[in-house]
Amino acid sequence: MFTPDRSKYPEIVDGKAVIDLDSGKYLKLWQGPQHPGVTGNMSLELIVCGDEVVDCKTHVGYLHRGFEKLMERRKFIQNFPIVCRICVPEPDTNEYLYAAAVEEVAGIKIPEQAKWLRTLNMEMSRLTSYLMWIGGHAGAFGLGPIGQWAVTHRDYMLDLFEEWTGGRVYHMYMIPGGVRNILPDGFDRRLEDTLQKIEKLMSEIEKVMLNNAVFKMRAVGLGIITKDMIDRYGVVGPIARAAGMKRDVRKNSPYLMYEHLDFDIITGTKSDAYERLLVRFREMFQSIDLIRQIMKYIDNSKNIHTKLPNVLHWKIPAGETYVKAESTRGEYGYFVVTDGSELPRRVYVRGPSYSHAVALLEDLIINVNIADVAGLMTSLHTYPPEIER
Amino acid sequence: MSLKDILSPFYVWKRAFEKPYTTANPLTDRPGAPRYRGFHDNDMEKCIGCGTCADICQNAAIDMVPVEGIQTSKEDSGLRPKIDYGRCCWCALCVDICTTNSLNMTREYTWVDTDPDKFRILAGAQENFWTGKETGYKLGEGYKLLDHDRITMPMVDPKEGIKSFIELVKGYSKEQAIKEADRCVQCGLCIATCPAHMDIPNYIKAIREDNIPEAVRILYETNPMSATCGRICTHRCEEVCSIGVNGDPIAIRWLKRYIIDQVDRKEIAKILRNEFKPNGKKVAVIGAGPAGLSAAYYLTTVGYSVTIFETNEKAGGMVRYGIPEYRMPYEQLDKDIDAILDMGVELKTGVEIGVTESFDDIYKNYDAVFLSVGLQDSYSLSITGEHLPGVIPGIQLLDDVTKGQIPDLGKKVIVIGGGNTAMDAARTARRLAANVTILYRRREEDMPADQEEIEEAKREGVKFITRAIPVHIDLGENKKIILHWNKAEMLDQGPGKRPKPVLIVGEAYTEAVDTVISAIGQSPIYKLLPEEIGSQIKFKREKVITDKYGQTSLPKIFAGGDIVNDIADAISAIADGHRAAQGIDLYLSKQVKVK
Numbered sequence: 001m002f003t004p005d006r007s008k009y010p011e012i013v014d015g016k017a018v019i020d021l022d023s024g025k026y027l028k029l030w031q032g033p034q035h036p037g038v039t040g041n042m043s044l045e046l047i048v049c050g051d052e053v054v055d056c057k058t059h060v061g062y063l064h065r066g067f068e069k070l071m072e073r074r075k076f077i078q079n080f081p082i083v084c085r086i087c088v089p090e091p092d093t094n095e096y097l098y099a100a101a102v103e104e105v106a107g108i109k110i111p112e113q114a115k116w117l118r119t120l121n122m123e124m125s126r127l128t129s130y131l132m133w134i135g136g137h138a139g140a141f142g143l144g145p146i147g148q149w150a151v152t153h154r155d156y157m158l159d160l161f162e163e164w165t166g167g168r169v170y171h172m173y174m175i176p177g178g179v180r181n182i183l184p185d186g187f188d189r190r191l192e193d194t195l196q197k198i199e200k201l202m203s204e205i206e207k208v209m210l211n212n213a214v215f216k217m218r219a220v221g222l223g224i225i226t227k228d229m230i231d232r233y234g235v236v237g238p239i240a241r242a243a244g245m246k247r248d249v250r251k252n253s254p255y256l257m258y259e260h261l262d263f264d265i266i267t268g269t270k271s272d273a274y275e276r277l278l279v280r281f282r283e284m285f286q287s288i289d290l291i292r293q294i295m296k297y298i299d300n301s302k303n304i305h306t307k308l309p310n311v312l313h314w315k316i317p318a319g320e321t322y323v324k325a326e327s328t329r330g331e332y333g334y335f336v337v338t339d340g341s342e343l344p345r346r347v348y349v350r351g352p353s354y355s356h357a358v359a360l361l362e363d364l365i366i367n368v369n370i371a372d373v374a375g376l377m378t379s380l381h382t383y384p385p386e387i388e389r
Numbered sequence: 390m391s392l393k394d395i396l397s398p399f400y401v402w403k404r405a406f407e408k409p410y411t412t413a414n415p416l417t418d419r420p421g422a423p424r425y426r427g428f429h430d431n432d433m434e435k436c437i438g439c440g441t442c443a444d445i446c447q448n449a450a451i452d453m454v455p456v457e458g459i460q461t462s463k464e465d466s467g468l469r470p471k472i473d474y475g476r477c478c479w480c481a482l483c484v485d486i487c488t489t490n491s492l493n494m495t496r497e498y499t500w501v502d503t504d505p506d507k508f509r510i511l512a513g514a515q516e517n518f519w520t521g522k523e524t525g526y527k528l529g530e531g532y533k534l535l536d537h538d539r540i541t542m543p544m545v546d547p548k549e550g551i552k553s554f555i556e557l558v559k560g561y562s563k564e565q566a567i568k569e570a571d572r573c574v575q576c577g578l579c580i581a582t583c584p585a586h587m588d589i590p591n592y593i594k595a596i597r598e599d600n601i602p603e604a605v606r607i608l609y610e611t612n613p614m615s616a617t618c619g620r621i622c623t624h625r626c627e628e629v630c631s632i633g634v635n636g637d638p639i640a641i642r643w644l645k646r647y648i649i650d651q652v653d654r655k656e657i658a659k660i661l662r663n664e665f666k667p668n669g670k671k672v673a674v675i676g677a678g679p680a681g682l683s684a685a686y687y688l689t690t691v692g693y694s695v696t697i698f699e700t701n702e703k704a705g706g707m708v709r710y711g712i713p714e715y716r717m718p719y720e721q722l723d724k725d726i727d728a729i730l731d732m733g734v735e736l737k738t739g740v741e742i743g744v745t746e747s748f749d750d751i752y753k754n755y756d757a758v759f760l761s762v763g764l765q766d767s768y769s770l771s772i773t774g775e776h777l778p779g780v781i782p783g784i785q786l787l788d789d790v791t792k793g794q795i796p797d798l799g800k801k802v803i804v805i806g807g808g809n810t811a812m813d814a815a816r817t818a819r820r821l822a823a824n825v826t827i828l829y830r831r832r833e834e835d836m837p838a839d840q841e842e843i844e845e846a847k848r849e850g851v852k853f854i855t856r857a858i859p860v861h862i863d864l865g866e867n868k869k870i871i872l873h874w875n876k877a878e879m880l881d882q883g884p885g886k887r888p889k890p891v892l893i894v895g896e897a898y899t900e901a902v903d904t905v906i907s908a909i910g911q912s913p914i915y916k917l918l919p920e921e922i923g924s925q926i927k928f929k930r931e932k933v934i935t936d937k938y939g940q941t942s943l944p945k946i947f948a949g950g951d952i953v954n955d956i957a958d959a960i961s962a963i964a965d966g967h968r969a970a971q972g973i974d975l976y977l978s979k980q981v982k983v984k
Contacts, residue, residue: 077534078447081480145401152410163422166494166526172480180485181529184424208401213394305532310571311486312444313597 010054017055019047026054031373033062039136039377042357042384048370056365058358060387067389071347076102076176077311079344084170086349087386089132092125093327094349095174097334100255100323101347102176105338106316112257113302114178119256120294121173122325124191127198127287128157129328130280133381134205137277140374141215146205153201156194163187178305188295195288202284210281222273223364223376233363234355237330239380242279243271249326261293273379280328280381315342329353329381351386358387421496425525426479428497429472431513433459435491438466439576439631442483442492450476451483456514463582464629474500474508481526485534488574488631496525537636540569542643547848551819554714554790557845558620558643563599566647570596572632573639579626584956585964587611589626589641596644604648605660612963613686613729614679616721617708619646623809623839623958649724657728665733668692670977673755675742675917678706679959680761680950682726683966684973685734691974696735696755698746702792704736706763707951708959710788711810713817719791742917749919752945757973760933760941761950761966764911764957770805774862775907779870783814783908790817798823799903803872805829805859806908807836812843814906815851823904826852828859830877830890858892862905869901913952922946938972939965947973 010026011018019026032043041062047055067086071079083098084091096118103110135150158168163184165171173180209215225233230240240247248265250258266282268275308314316338324333333350361380368376412418421427433456443451453468461467470483470492484492492512497519502508510517543559544550550557561569575590583589588607595604608615622642630638652660672688674681677699685695703709705722730736740746752758767782769775781796783806789796800823804815807829815825827846829836833855836843847853856877863871875897877890912931915923927934927942932953939947949965951957 074447077445077482081447081478081482085478145404149404155410159422163424166422166424166426166481167479170479175532178532180532181424182531204400204404207397209398211394211397214398216394303531307536308534310536310574311534312441312574313571313594 010049019055021047025049029370033059039357039382039384042387044361044365044373046365046370046373051370053365053368053370053373056362058362060358060384062388063384064388068347068349071344073343075311075342076106076314076316076344077308079347080175081170081172083349084172086389087351087383088169089383090125090129090327091170092121092174093325093332094334095171096122096256097323097325097332098336098347099174099176100325101321101334101336102316102344104321104323105319105336106176106314108177108306108308110178110306111303113299114304114306115256116294116297117179117183117304118174119258119261120291120298121171121179122256123287123290123294124157124160126328127284127291128154128161130284130287131157131198133280133328133378134209134277134284137375137378137381138205138209140378141218143209143212143215146209149201149204153194153198156197160187160191160194163190175305177308178303180305182300182304183298188298191291191295195291198284199288202281206281210277216274218372218375219274219277219379220270220272222368222372223379224270224272225360225364226271229360229363233360235330235360236352236355237326237328237381238279238283239276239356240330241266242268242276244269247330249324249331253324255323255325257294257297260297261290263290273375276379276381313342315340316344324350327352329356329383329386332386349386349389351383351389353382353384354387356380357382357384416499421498421525423496423523423525425494425496425498426481427495427525428474428500428510428517428519429470429483429512430493430495430519430522430524431470431511432489432491432493433469433513435489436469436513437464437489437491437578437631437634438468439488439574439578440466440468440470441486441488441574441576441631442470444574445482445486446477447480447482448476448478450474450478454511456511463625464578466576466578466581469511469514471509471511474510475505482534484526485528485532486574487528488535488576489634490528493524494526495519495522497522535574535632535636536572537632539572539637539640540565542640547845547850550715551816551849554820556718557715558646560650561640561643561647566596566644567599569640570594570644574631576631578629578631579641582629583626583964584954584958584961585611585967587626587645592648593639593641593644596648601648601651602656602660605652605657608645608648609657609661609686611967612960613683614708614725614959614963615645615649616725617679617717618960618963619643619649620721621708621712621717622960623956654724654727654731657724658731661728661732662690665690665692667694670694670756671696671754672757672759672973672977673698673751674759674761675751676706676761676763676950677701677704677726677736677738678761678763678950678962679708680763680962680966680969681706681759682729683963684759684761684947684949684970685966686729686732687967687970688973689729689732689734691970693973693977694733694735696737698740698742698751699736699738700741702738704738706761707784710791711784711813713787713790713813713820715816715820716813743919748917748922752922756945756977758946759939759966759969759973760946760948760952761962762913762915762917762952763962764951765914766912767907768910768912770859770907770909772859772861774864774870777862777864777870779868779903780862780905780907783810783906784911786814786817786906790821795821800824801902802826802904802906803828803900803902804906804908806910807831807833807838808908808910809838809842810911811906811908812838812846812851814908816846816849818904818906819849819851824852825850826854826900826902828857828872828874829853829855830858831888832856832879835887856890857898858890860897865901869903870905872900872902872905874898874900911951911957936972937968938975939969940972940976944976947976 045057083094131154135147138146165173320337330352335348337346339345592607624642627638802823865871879888947969950962
């Protein structure tokens with residue numbers, strides 16, 4: 001059983017920290033919801049003693065948009081443009097999972113080429129999301145320029161998405177039944193150019209961030225997650241992999257065309273913020289490699305969409321399904337229940353950030369220097385939009 | 390920690406000498422990609438205002454509004470999409486579902502204004518900064534949301550078909566009907582076009598939901614002869630179907646037929662409300678064709694006691710005696726008629742007004758009279774020799790065949806005319822083992838017959854000679870009839886007018902045949918009306934003039950069907966009957982001349 005190190009402050013009575021704010025020893029400090037060191041709109045109610053955090057309560061609710069309820073009032077096709085909005089930095093996972101869940105419960109098989117295009121979309125989206133994350137992570141440790149470089153390169157990826165799907169952030173491309181368009185002419189060349197730019201950027205980030213004495217001093221040993229915490233907190237994705245767990249939905253229960261691709265699960269051992277960065281850093285290279293592998297299978301002459309029933313009055317027989325995919329934060333899932341009507345009865349979205357940003361963070365943050373709180377949060381790579389839907 | 394870790398970060402300075410990533414003037418130097426989902430653009434001419442874009446919009450960002458300069462017509466609702474950019478999420482589902490592909494998106498994406506009301510835009514109608522700019526997102530390749538392919542109707546093979554009068558169209562199965570019904574986008578353009586304004590989208594919806602009783606109820610709201618219309622309707626609704634703009638229109642007529650084929654006489658009676666409080670008033674209907682039957686049905690539902698007078702042995706009018714059985718099986722017509730009679734309508738057949746029954750008596754004994762006698766006479770060819778034996782009118786042939794008096798047409802038959810009666814006569818003659826040629830004065834595209842009738846006639850081996858004007862008819866050897874005809878050329882009569890056929894000098898032909906069938910149109914016979922009454926009713930050419938409720942200049946007499954409307958098809962007659970029933974009810978309940 002994990003118990004946080006509360007040896008310094010404050011005293012524990014009956015399993016609870018005794019914090020007397022009037023003692024002058026502690027200070028209550030709100031970090032967020034509007035704070036550059038907090039990822040997204042959530043806030044941390046910190047109790048600090050000196051510059052160390054001794055207690056923390058996470059607060060969510062600033063970003064609740066009621067997506068799940070909204071979807072119960074929309075036709076199946078009308079939810080397709082909604083789901084991507086659930087998570088801004090990586091909308092495609094939502095698009096894919098909603099489409100896949102609807103297809104599964106409606107018994108629709110999609111063409112193989114559509115699966116390849118979806119796989120390409122998912123990997124490009126992973127790389128894009130990681131670029132944004134690495135920028136934010138660097139920024140949290142005061143490495144501002146890296147944030148600018150990374151976000152610029154994310155924009156190069158968004159340019160590709162724009163010419164491919166017509167949208168930069170919300171692509172609305174993976175529609176139930178398949179995908180909405182083939183790749184534009186010359187896309188492969190421009191994609192390769194961008195991948196090479198990103199590879200160059202990565203080599204620079206390695207020099208400036210990974211081999212940075214100051215960054216190492218702060219990140220090594222920060223937020224160590226022991227193996228026994230993994231299942232207890234429902235830790236998934238790169239965080240679990242950095243703790244040595246071979247957990248990757250792409251490999252463990254392959255979806256789309258991942259079983260035809262050559263890749264290994266990247267794991268680490270030390271399970272601290274630095275190790276998590278290393279795992280994700282290597283996964284970015286892995287994504288670049290996967291994109292190149294996938295491009296060999298793309299054939300614009302093949303069928304990309306299965307004819308759906310008329311989407312204006314599409315009824316799906318009663319049923320339920322849970323589909324999952326590996327997002328940059330780990331296992332992302334959609335649980336869809338249908339009742340035979342034109343509307344879904346329930347759509348439940350399982351965002352991996354929920355367990356990472358609420359319970360796990362509350363424990364990891366104890367005894368962390370207040371300056372490292374932002375770095376700890378970004379090392380968990382949490383996206384509050386997917387916590388609240 | 391190594392020395393490398395201390396020195397390595399200084400690499401960052403190298404970047405200071407690199408070209409910056411930023412775009413100097415993002416508003417002008419950063420155009421949207423060729424597929425960019427920017428502000429909408431709508432081709433006003435192509436758009437038919439079906440409103441499917443508004444239906445699919447999950448944000449309710451699209452309103453269908455009237456636009457100056459766009460007229461409502463049969464194939465255009467006159468409405469156009471107005472897009473609220475405060476709601477739009479740029480998903481472009483409206484573009485994907487657009488039935489005409491008129492709605493697209495431009496590559497323009499920046500717009501700053503201080504007035505929030507300006508962000509509601511009639512795409513394509515209002516001048517904007519993006520008017521005329523390059524198109525961005527349009528329907529992607531290899532993907533579409535609408536189903537443009539009609540479910541193929543199972544048909545009897547033409548070779549088998551001409552051996553007997555067996556019905557050619559086999560009808561949809563439940564699966565096929567539901568699949569076909571699924572293609573409908575429920576735009577409702579068909580409702581406006583249907584003369585009876587049938588609630589087509591909703592009965593199609595009832596098919597999708599497999600709710601046949603509801604579908605039957607909807608049919609009878611506006612049309613008590615669905616087994617008939619499901620077979621022989623001229624289905625102008627399908628001509629305006631929005632799916633038909635880029636694909637096959639929904640098979641509306643056959644879906645109607647599917648509904649009524651699922652129920653028998655008893656079930657129809659059960660579905661329809663048949664307990665009415667009699668209001669003690671009596672209405673006479675003269676002529677048991679679609680108009681008369683329709684009027685009788687609707688009058689009965691509001692409590693009138695209705696008696697139909699019919700000269701023939703059976704009710705049905707031209708549907709029975711003018712349409713061959715392979716198109717309109719008699720038992721299906723009987724089903725419609727029986728359902729109407731089951732409501733309590735009295736039918737008197739074999740009544741010849743003026744001979745067995747006096748019009749004056751009817752006029753006196755009933756509170757109102759509905760006149761629907763149809764077109765009984767055939768237009769004359771107005772050429773010499775047309776009265777020779779062996780030259781017969783098309784409707785006579787069809788009438789004889791219905792009555793079981795099969796005429797001997799001989800081996801070779803020519804049918805003159807290009808309407809549905811000409812096709813019916815030609816195909817009936819094919820079934821009587823004759824070689825049939827259709828002679829028509831204009832071009833094939835000018836033929837008033839339904840396209841599928843023309844195609845089916847061709848499949849059954851009927852030959853077509855177009856731009857051919859009959860000149861005169863002689864009697865040849867062996868009782869052969871010699872038809873002299875002349876090739877014609879089409880003279881343009883200016884925009885909006887049909888081109889006129891004019892004889893080409895020196896291109897005269899003859900054809901020796903056994904029978905010539907003339908089917909160039911029909912006219913009414915009003916001899917049943919006594920002089921005193923006939924003189925009070927106003928006519929225009931041969932048609933009775935009525936108001937919108939079918940009331941003639943004699944308040945007590947209403948009229949409908951082929952003697953009133955110019956279209957002269959079953960569905961228009963049914964609509965006339967329904968309107969006249971409303972008119973009679975208004976007239977008798979208020980005793981005023983209705984307008």
